[in-house]
Amino acid sequence: MSNILVLPLIVPIITAALLVFLHDYIKLQRIVSLVTMVFVAITSVVLLQLIQTEGILRLDFSGWAPPFGILFVGDSFSVLLVLTASIVTAICLIYAFSTIGEEREKHYFYPFVLFLIAGVNGSFLTGDIFNLFVCFEVMLLASYALIALGGEKVQLRESLKYVLINVVASWMFLVALAYLYGTVKTLNMAHIAQRVAEAGQDPVLTLVSIIFLIVFALKAGLLLFFWLPGSYSVPPTAVQALFAALLTKVGIYALFRTFTLMFPLQPDITHTIIGVMAGLTIIAGCLGALSGRDVRTIATYNVIIGVGFILLALAIGTEEAMAGAVYYLIHDMIAKAMLFLLIGTMVMLTGEIVVKKMNGLIRNYPLFGWLFFLTMCALVGIPPLSGFIGKVLIGQGAIETGSYVLLALGFGSSIIVLYSLLRIFLASFFGETTISEEDKMPIPRGAMVSFVLLAICMIGLGVGAEGIAIYVEDAAYTLVNPSVYIDAILNTNK
Numbered sequence: 001m002s003n004i005l006v007l008p009l010i011v012p013i014i015t016a017a018l019l020v021f022l023h024d025y026i027k028l029q030r031i032v033s034l035v036t037m038v039f040v041a042i043t044s045v046v047l048l049q050l051i052q053t054e055g056i057l058r059l060d061f062s063g064w065a066p067p068f069g070i071l072f073v074g075d076s077f078s079v080l081l082v083l084t085a086s087i088v089t090a091i092c093l094i095y096a097f098s099t100i101g102e103e104r105e106k107h108y109f110y111p112f113v114l115f116l117i118a119g120v121n122g123s124f125l126t127g128d129i130f131n132l133f134v135c136f137e138v139m140l141l142a143s144y145a146l147i148a149l150g151g152e153k154v155q156l157r158e159s160l161k162y163v164l165i166n167v168v169a170s171w172m173f174l175v176a177l178a179y180l181y182g183t184v185k186t187l188n189m190a191h192i193a194q195r196v197a198e199a200g201q202d203p204v205l206t207l208v209s210i211i212f213l214i215v216f217a218l219k220a221g222l223l224l225f226f227w228l229p230g231s232y233s234v235p236p237t238a239v240q241a242l243f244a245a246l247l248t249k250v251g252i253y254a255l256f257r258t259f260t261l262m263f264p265l266q267p268d269i270t271h272t273i274i275g276v277m278a279g280l281t282i283i284a285g286c287l288g289a290l291s292g293r294d295v296r297t298i299a300t301y302n303v304i305i306g307v308g309f310i311l312l313a314l315a316i317g318t319e320e321a322m323a324g325a326v327y328y329l330i331h332d333m334i335a336k337a338m339l340f341l342l343i344g345t346m347v348m349l350t351g352e353i354v355v356k357k358m359n360g361l362i363r364n365y366p367l368f369g370w371l372f373f374l375t376m377c378a379l380v381g382i383p384p385l386s387g388f389i390g391k392v393l394i395g396q397g398a399i400e401t402g403s404y405v406l407l408a409l410g411f412g413s414s415i416i417v418l419y420s421l422l423r424i425f426l427a428s429f430f431g432e433t434t435i436s437e438e439d440k441m442p443i444p445r446g447a448m449v450s451f452v453l454l455a456i457c458m459i460g461l462g463v464g465a466e467g468i469a470i471y472v473e474d475a476a477y478t479l480v481n482p483s484v485y486i487d488a489i490l491n492t493n494k
Helices: 002-020 026-054 076-097 102-106 109-125 129-148 153-184 189-199 203-220 237-262 270-291 295-316 319-350 366-380 387-401 404-429 445-463 465-480 482-490
Strands: 057-060 071-074
Touching: 002 026, 002 057, 002 071, 002 109, 026 057, 026 071, 026 076, 026 102, 026 109, 026 465, 071 076, 071 109, 071 482, 076 109, 076 237, 076 319, 076 445, 076 465, 102 109, 109 129, 109 237, 129 153, 129 237, 153 189, 153 203, 189 237, 189 482, 203 237, 203 270, 237 270, 237 295, 237 319, 237 465, 237 482, 270 295, 270 404, 295 319, 295 387, 295 404, 319 366, 319 387, 319 404, 319 445, 319 465, 366 387, 366 404, 366 445, 387 404, 387 445, 445 465, 465 482
Parallel strands: none
Antiparallel strands: 057 071
């Protein structure tokens, strides 16, 4: 049954390749791409159940047993993220059906989205660090195309910056891989962890781990986020939502895997650096959200705040904090997709991006307005919505370890998130409406469906947190006990 581990990667790739030849058949592309994502989501649910009954799953490609071959690994942490990414992508596709435009649909929008999610899922599931690099590149190549799709001048300018930054990060990744392989003579993550534990994490390996930290920090938007606000503001709304929900999360996932599994032995150095970077990221994100004048800038800085908050848990390092990080990662993927879809729809309805130039939207679109309010409450962490459980658990972990500065930064950021989004809500939805009855545009049906589905996910994740608690607790246990992961991979009789 472990063979199904490869499906979240291979099915989107095969489907994307087929859709390239169907670029004129738009309705067929829509149906096939949506069915593909639903299939991947169902596969992820099956994998989660298998992990509970059989333990961590492993798939050895070509029959080469670890540590000699490439492999995929499914534990609760990785598969929960695959499931969430697939659900969010399916909902963003529903939004795109009625908003992206036929011109972009004919220019391979759906194949690029499927290649993107294939790279994302592959990054979550791989057990080989070089294969992580390969999956990163698949994801990034698709994102290069999506960020420039449409060919507008501002898109091309921002895509050039985005490509250059990621090329530099990829080069640094390869350099770190070369030094790592030269030192431990393996690229299997579990085997690296075993070799590092046997030999000790000497200064060379600590330096290599810091290079990985810089690379993944660039990918995640951890402190080194100067490329993010512009890059996330210029693509079409559906693409913005996908980027905000998925791309930084792959970098965050890589950081968690690297510093809980492969390089956990010098926390005084590595985890302290991560804690400092996470704190500074939160501060910078808060300043950006407070100073932003347009809705897209405010939304992108809220992404940065979320990155910093999640990585506080890695710096804290307790099992409780790790469980909070898993909860919050799932929440953040859903809520950030919702925020960007709502913001993009506001821009579409008003033709404006500056907060002060939007007024009275709630009079014409009452359900839309209260969905924005719901999203704001979820992002702030108001119970019983999706952000509450993760924040409480990370806070408890901070108190347990005496990390009161991190605790203050994390929960202080909630006030800034509330203020920045409340400013949009009060300015844009209340007051004298700027849209006359003649100029009023209907919100596309597909867009409203996507809003409602994401809202159900946010409410369900909060109210039904106990339903996924067993998987989250298993994920947190594996993160703080890397020997569980190592034994599952290097046991060749499995």
